[in-house]
Amino acid sequence: MLTPFLALTRKDVKLFFGNRRALLVTIAAPIAIASFFGYLFGGGGSTEPSRIAVLAVDQDGSAISREIAAGLTADKNLEVKPSTLEPAREAVRKGKAVVAFVIPKGFGADAGRAFFNGGASKPEIALLYDPSHGAEMSMVQGILTGHVMEAVSKEMFNGQTGRSVVKDTLAQLDRFDMAPEQKKGLRGLLEGVQGWNAAQETGTGSAQEAPRVGLTLPYQVRSEAVTSGTGVKYNGYAHSFGGMGIQFILFLGIDIGIGLLMQRQTGVWKRLRAAPLSRGVLLGSRATSAAITSMFVLMVLFAFARVVFGVRIQGSVAGFLGVCAAFSLMTAAWGLLIAALGKTPEATRGLSIVTTLFMVMLAGAWVPTFVFPAWLQKLTVVIPARWAMDGLDAMTWRGLGFSAAALPIALLSGCALAFGALAVLRFRWDVDG
Numbered sequence: 001m002l003t004p005f006l007a008l009t010r011k012d013v014k015l016f017f018g019n020r021r022a023l024l025v026t027i028a029a030p031i032a033i034a035s036f037f038g039y040l041f042g043g044g045g046s047t048e049p050s051r052i053a054v055l056a057v058d059q060d061g062s063a064i065s066r067e068i069a070a071g072l073t074a075d076k077n078l079e080v081k082p083s084t085l086e087p088a089r090e091a092v093r094k095g096k097a098v099v100a101f102v103i104p105k106g107f108g109a110d111a112g113r114a115f116f117n118g119g120a121s122k123p124e125i126a127l128l129y130d131p132s133h134g135a136e137m138s139m140v141q142g143i144l145t146g147h148v149m150e151a152v153s154k155e156m157f158n159g160q161t162g163r164s165v166v167k168d169t170l171a172q173l174d175r176f177d178m179a180p181e182q183k184k185g186l187r188g189l190l191e192g193v194q195g196w197n198a199a200q201e202t203g204t205g206s207a208q209e210a211p212r213v214g215l216t217l218p219y220q221v222r223s224e225a226v227t228s229g230t231g232v233k234y235n236g237y238a239h240s241f242g243g244m245g246i247q248f249i250l251f252l253g254i255d256i257g258i259g260l261l262m263q264r265q266t267g268v269w270k271r272l273r274a275a276p277l278s279r280g281v282l283l284g285s286r287a288t289s290a291a292i293t294s295m296f297v298l299m300v301l302f303a304f305a306r307v308v309f310g311v312r313i314q315g316s317v318a319g320f321l322g323v324c325a326a327f328s329l330m331t332a333a334w335g336l337l338i339a340a341l342g343k344t345p346e347a348t349r350g351l352s353i354v355t356t357l358f359m360v361m362l363a364g365a366w367v368p369t370f371v372f373p374a375w376l377q378k379l380t381v382v383i384p385a386r387w388a389m390d391g392l393d394a395m396t397w398r399g400l401g402f403s404a405a406a407l408p409i410a411l412l413s414g415c416a417l418a419f420g421a422l423a424v425l426r427f428r429w430d431v432d433g
Helices: 002-018 020-043 063-074 085-093 107-116 131-158 160-175 180-202 236-265 268-274 279-309 317-341 345-362 374-382 384-395 403-426
Strands: 052-058 078-082 099-103 126-129
Touching: 002 020, 002 279, 020 236, 020 279, 052 063, 052 085, 052 131, 063 078, 063 099, 063 107, 063 131, 085 099, 085 126, 099 131, 107 131, 107 160, 126 131, 160 180, 236 268, 236 279, 236 317, 236 345, 236 384, 279 317, 279 403, 317 345, 317 384, 317 403, 345 374, 345 384, 384 403
Parallel strands: 052 078, 052 099
Antiparallel strands: 099 126
16 A cells, blocks of 8 residues: 555645646745734844824923923834824824823823822823724823823922922811821921922022932833843744744645545545545545645745744754644644535635634734733634644744653644544545535
């Protein structure tokens, strides 16, 4: 049985490489898409983040509101432009701005009173945001909080509004609903601020030369991207080429399954079945040729990524090859399973494409899985493409050893065996069978 098995396998491989146009599309399409996604997700070498489009509506015009707007405008993560309420709302509605913040009339004075008196009514800053950009809205809200705190505290401790608020708060302190110890502490704080401001006005002491500052975050952040080693930069093309490779290899599996269905429809498989060849030899040769071509495509993709974009196998080379081989076998078995369970090529093609696209999406090949809901993140562990994606990431930019590839290889191989066995049992040799 080995001779006909090898002959059938060689025939399928020759047919694959003989169709030059299909071969070119099979290789060129994932290269083009992977290059694009790799550039978007950090492979272009630029560390400058894209600025979030923000509109500033200042209805107050106070020193505090102007300070808030100035601080946000200077932030490297935001692109802030002044606006008025209705145009800002319309711009967000049309998707021309991600967020618009509205500082209402009287915000500065009200925020100053609330700064010293927790029981006072707190003014609100309205955030108008595009609901399709919830993550960016949360980021803007966090940045806004820091700048509001700094602007309000700066004005309360140094500005004219602060002097007025401190004076009024001291006059009304006895009416506040708080414990005597708290009133005593607050009175001491307010009198200290009043003395500081008096020193600035009279020019005595060193307060006159002191910088006009407010409360700021008492720390800085030092970020470090953890990759395969110290000083090794993350190469976004490694992930994108793995993701697009997985997607298009799975599409190859669909082509295998649809091709088998078409051959069954034309009676080719029924005639082959009449030959002295077992079902396992016929389907096994088809699966082997499919695995060989899938492995070839993966190797070409990563070779291109290595030469053009500097993608390296930072981890175990054996682990990388093992993941690629296991995934190629799994894809070949997936194609056989499509042929075994499908009825007609037309009906099976659409369902197979939708299923494959869901597998690729849940694997994190398009977007990182952290953007998924928590329940969906847990669900992805049952997706074979997810194991392939994790294995390729581990062997490329993560730089992990063979042990990190062992589980993906085992799981993918198990899926290949399960899919293949089910395909052999369920495959129908004629249209009616």
